[in-house]
Amino acid sequence: MQNIINIGIVAHVDAGKTSITENILYKADAIRTKGSVDSGSTVTDSLDIERKRGISVKAASTSFKWNNITINLIDTPGHADFTAEVERCLTVLDAAILVISAVEGVQSHTYALWDALQNMNIPTIIVVNKIDRQGADFINVLEELKSELKINTFAIQSPENEGQNNADIISLWKNSDLMCDASGIKNLAIENLAETNEEVLEMYLDGNLPDNNTMLKMMKDSFVNGTINPVFITVAKNDIGTTELLNGITNFINPKQYNTDNDFAAFVYKVEHSPKLGRLAHIKVFSGSVKPRETIFNSTLKTENKVAQIKKTFTQKYEDITILKAGDVGILSGLTDVVAGNILGNSNLIPKQTVIQQPVLSVQVKPLSDEHFNALADALQLLNIEDPALNFIRYNDEKELHITLMGSVQMEILESIIDERFNIKCEFSEPTVIYKETPVKQAEGFAEYTMPKPCWAVIKFKIEPGEPCSGIIYKSEVSVDKIARKYQNEIEETIPKALQQGIKGWEVTDIKITLTDGENHEIHSRPGDFILATPMAIMDGLKNSNTQLLEPVFNFEIKAPEEMLGSIASDLTNMRADFANPEFNNEKFILKGSVPVATSMDYSIKLNSATSGKGKIKLSFGGYRKCSDEQGVIRPYKGVNPLDRSQWILHNRGAFKADERKY
Numbered sequence: 249m250q251n252i253i254n255i256g257i258v259a260h261v262d263a264g265k266t267s268i269t270e271n272i273l274y275k276a277d278a279i280r281t282k283g284s285v286d287s288g289s290t291v292t293d294s295l296d297i298e299r300k301r302g303i304s305v306k307a308a309s310t311s312f313k314w315n316n317i318t319i320n321l322i323d324t325p326g327h328a329d330f331t332a333e334v335e336r337c338l339t340v341l342d343a344a345i346l347v348i349s350a351v352e353g354v355q356s357h358t359y360a361l362w363d364a365l366q367n368m369n370i371p372t373i374i375v376v377n378k379i380d381r382q383g384a385d386f387i388n389v390l391e392e393l394k395s396e397l398k399i400n401t402f403a404i405q406s407p408e409n410e411g412q413n414n415a416d417i418i419s420l421w422k423n424s425d426l427m428c429d430a431s432g433i434k435n436l437a438i439e440n441l442a443e444t445n446e447e448v449l450e451m452y453l454d455g456n457l458p459d460n461n462t463m464l465k466m467m468k469d470s471f472v473n474g475t476i477n478p479v480f481i482t483v484a485k486n487d488i489g490t491t492e493l494l495n496g497i498t499n500f501i502n503p504k505q506y507n508t509d510n511d512f513a514a515f516v517y518k519v520e521h522s523p524k525l526g527r528l529a530h531i532k533v534f535s536g537s538v539k540p541r542e543t544i545f546n547s548t549l550k551t552e553n554k555v556a557q558i559k560k561t562f563t564q565k566y567e568d569i570t571i572l573k574a575g576d577v578g579i580l581s582g583l584t585d586v587v588a589g590n591i592l593g594n595s596n597l598i599p600k601q602t603v604i605q606q607p608v609l610s611v612q613v614k615p616l617s618d619e620h621f622n623a624l625a626d627a628l629q630l631l632n633i634e635d636p637a638l639n640f641i642r643y644n645d646e647k648e649l650h651i652t653l654m655g656s657v658q659m660e661i662l663e664s665i666i667d668e669r670f671n672i673k674c675e676f677s678e679p680t681v682i683y684k685e686t687p688v689k690q691a692e693g694f695a696e697y698t699m700p701k702p703c704w705a706v707i708k709f710k711i712e713p714g715e716p717c718s719g720i721i722y723k724s725e726v727s728v729d730k731i732a733r734k735y736q737n738e739i740e741e742t743i744p745k746a747l748q749q750g751i752k753g754w755e756v757t758d759i760k761i762t763l764t765d766g767e768n769h770e771i772h773s774r775p776g777d778f779i780l781a782t783p784m785a786i787m788d789g790l791k792n793s794n795t796q797l798l799e800p801v802f803n804f805e806i807k808a809p810e811e812m813l814g815s816i817a818s819d820l821t822n823m824r825a826d827f828a829n830p831e832f833n834n835e836k837f838i839l840k841g842s843v844p845v846a847t848s849m850d851y852s853i854k855l856n857s858a859t860s861g862k863g864k865i866k867l868s869f870g871g872y873r874k875c876s877d878e879q880g881v882i883r884p885y886k887g888v889n890p891l892d893r894s895q896w897i898l899h900n901r902g903a904f905k906a907d908e909r910k911y
Contacts, residue, residue: 250575251503254320254532256337258365259347260355261326264377266304267484268347268493269323275490276319278312278562282487305330305661307337307518309530309577310561315498320577328357329658331604332637336517336589338364339601340532340577342504343371343497350376350384350410350481354392356852359866362397364602371471371501374399374479375493379407380415386481387431393479396807396864400440400476402467404496405489406433407481417481417489421460441467444475468500506574512536512544513597519588519634525557525581527633529590535597537573538580546583548590556582587633606869607637607652608800608845609679611659613666614649616673625649627670631662643886650886652682655849681846683880684872685750685795686758687713693789697781697897704769705777707739711789714758717871720744724763731766731778738778739763746783746890751790752797753883757872761786780900783890791891797880800845803870805838806855808863813837815858823847824879842870844879 259265274282309322322341324334338344344365348358365372376389386407393399405417420434438457442449448466451457458466470476480496482489518530538544543554559566559579572578580586591598615624625642628649632640639652653659659676666672693709714721722743724736731739743761750756768778804825808816813830820827820843827841843851848867855863888899 250318250506250508250573251316252318252320252342252575253497253501253503254322254340254342254575254577255345255497255501256322256324256341256343257345257347258324258334258338258361259326260349260352260357260361261328263326263347263349263352263355264482264484265326265347266323268345268375268377268482268490269321271482271484271487271490272321272494273310273312274487275494276312276314278310305333305665306520307333309518311577312562314494317498317503318576319497322577326357327657328360328605329654329656329661331360331654332607332635333518334361335364335602335604336515338368338370339515339599340517341368341370343373343501345373345375345493345497347375347377348389348393349381350379350386350389350407351381353385353389354396354864356865356867359397360604360868362399363868364604367602368599369474371474372477373493373496373500374401374477375482375489376479377482377484379410379417379481380413380483380486382411384411384415386410387433390433390436390479393477394440396866400444401479402437402441402471402476403433403479403481405481405492406431415483415488417483417492419492421464437467438463441470441476444470444473464499471500472502504575506533507535508537508574510535510574510594511597512538512593513595514538514592515598516586516588516590516592519586521630521634522581527581527584527586529580529583529586529592530577531572531580531592532577533572533574534599535574535594537571539571544583544592546586546590546592547595549585549587551585553583553585555580587636589636603869605654606800607639607654608682608869609653609655610650610682611653611679612648612650612677614675614677616675620672620674621647621649623670624666624672624674627666627672631665641886645887648886653679680881680883682800683752683754683875684757684798685752685754686756686798687711687790687793688796689713689793691789691793692764693785693787693792695781695785695788697777697784698769698772702772702774703777703780704767704772704774705735705781706765706767707763707778707781707785708765709785709789710760710762710764711786711793712760712762713793714760716758716873718758718760720747720757721760722762726763726766731763731768732773734775735768735773735778736763738775739782742779742782743786746786749885749887750795751787751885751891752795752877753885754797756790756795757798761789780897784893784896787890797875797877797882798872799875799880801842801870801873802845802848802867803840803842804848805840805866806863807836807838807865808855808859810835810837812859812863813839816855816863819851819854823851842873844875846880 257265273279304325307324311320322337324337390401393401408416408418442452480493513535514531514533516529516531520528558569558572628640632638641650666674690712695707697705747756823843825841825843827839830837830839852865888895890896
């Protein structure tokens with residue numbers, strides 16, 4: 249049995265997450281000297297840009313022991329632009345630490361993180377940091393956690409000298425006398441526990457509460473059941489509260505047990521490139537085990553690779569290990585084609601990954617010098633392996649390089665990484681919101697590819713609008729006597745690629761496609777003929793149907809003082825938002841609705857300024873909704889358009905140099 253806890257630290261940017269991580273590593277004797285974010289010397293911020301900007305860009309993991317338990321600690325990026333990295337990390341966690349600033353309290357990204365933790369049922373310890381800062385208000389944070397995130401909190405400590413340089417913490421559970429709890433924090437913890445535990449409720453009503461140790465045990469039971477969350481206090485810059493937090497991790501979180509004898513199954517939560525070892529896959533093993541020189545199956549890519557070496561990270565130093573068992577994290581080398589987010593082995597044994605946010609911006613990346621175009625393309629391809637959410641596409645015909653992004657900070661960071669890591673100066677175009685398109689009406693799409701021989705592929709599709717959020721639905725009504733099974737497989741596999749660009753230049757979604765007729769030729773049909781013909785038939789159907797633009801939207805919830813309702817409602821109306829009637833509570837109002845991404849990208853900043861920080865907005869990706877061509881963006885088709893029949897056939901038969909979008 250392995251005593252291992254895989255725990256991640258998550259937070260809204262600037263809450264102090266990386267400083268707490270540094271304190272933990274120092275306290276656990278995992279590092280000899282403690283670094284700082286301000287001086288750029290922290291262990292988990294290893295990239296130059298992380299040290300310069302003082303923010304985490306990449307997840308970093310390291311291992312140490314505390315109270316005879318091995319803790320694999322993963323420090324995750326805090327800025328919302330890097331949520332794709334956080335999403336992959338959450339998949340491998342047994343538990344999490346959610347850090348919140350005592351001054352700012354619950355912030356916009358805190359909502360998204362908490363929702364993701366809840367969706368994945370990850371036990372979460374909450375840490376309130378920076379109680380030494382002016383404006384710190386621990387009780388207010390507890391109230392916000394209750395009102396904003398619906399969290400039943402159980403405070404382990406209370407602050408002393410809050411908001412002052414000499415701030416400290418007081419343990420609430422060493423002294424059973426409630427009279428020492430003048431602020432009522434301990435009593436609030438008991439009341440919250442009573443809400444989740446009937447035994448405690450009966451004792452509370454009878455005025456016959458158990459001793460502290462029994463109370464903590466009852467809290468742990470409720471924590472394990474997911475009904476209450478312990479709250480610790482830290483002053484990270486002064487290393488206050490670190491030991492108590494480490495003890496809380498090992499006292500309240502039980503090491504999860506995994507089956508080491510079952511099929512091998514692992515998730516790749518991070519990929520990095522080493523000059524000496526090549527591509528490195530950071531994995532968590534969920535089932536079975538893996539050893540060096542074993543051949544493992546990549547179920548995402550349908551490929552096999554032999555593991556060269558297995559390592560673990562101990563404070564940035566790799567140590568070779570002979571076996572990596574279920575429940576543990578480690579690093580595999582030798583997997584030459586692995587990509588972040590891949591599943592290795594039995595995919596049925598891996599939990600489903602959560603989605604916090606989706607990239608909503610598309611940008612073109614240009615080298616400052618044309619001679620660096622190919623080098624820049626290679627660099628972006630490498631970065632795309634490490635973060636597939638970039639969705640890198642190279643258009644050779646237009647000589648353009650495109651990626652998708654979360655926001656402007658990510659764009660700035662990528663520009664610096666490309667310069668520092670690959671020695672390439674580049675610039676980014678003005679970001680464009682990523683639209684999609686969907687058929688307007690039912691139509692027929694037809695393609696006949698019978699010349700020049702040898703070739704033969706005849707296809708007829710029925711194209712129909714699908715239900716919102718239905719994606720692509722495909723079925724065949726054609727017998728294998730008319731189109732052989734191997735060619736029907738070609739059609740089905742090509743359809744998602746054929747829909748990457750529609751007649752307005754965007755990915756096509758919410759579409760029903762039915763193969764209604766067609767034929768292959770016993771002599772003239774060749775493998776690939778139906779791969780070539782399918783995009784022609786799809787685009788013909790889209791042209792006959794016409795398409796409707798779809799724009800991405802955010803779901804929002806705004807809470808602000810009542811006197812701001814008129815101006816905020818006016819702002820939302822101007823942004824084409826849809827919202828319900830406001831709710832009122834304690835001289836504040838709550839507005840809920842949805843708003844186009846294109847009109848609201850910077851609204852959280854504007855709201856904060858207009859309300860002097862008293863207004864809060866919670867944003868989450870709300871999918872896509874219809875918009876007019878004037879409200880959206882129509883862009884030209886990239887590459888050779890399948891509607892240009894002669895060019896398309898010549899292009900795919902090798903007359904033109906194929907680009908990365910070749911089917």
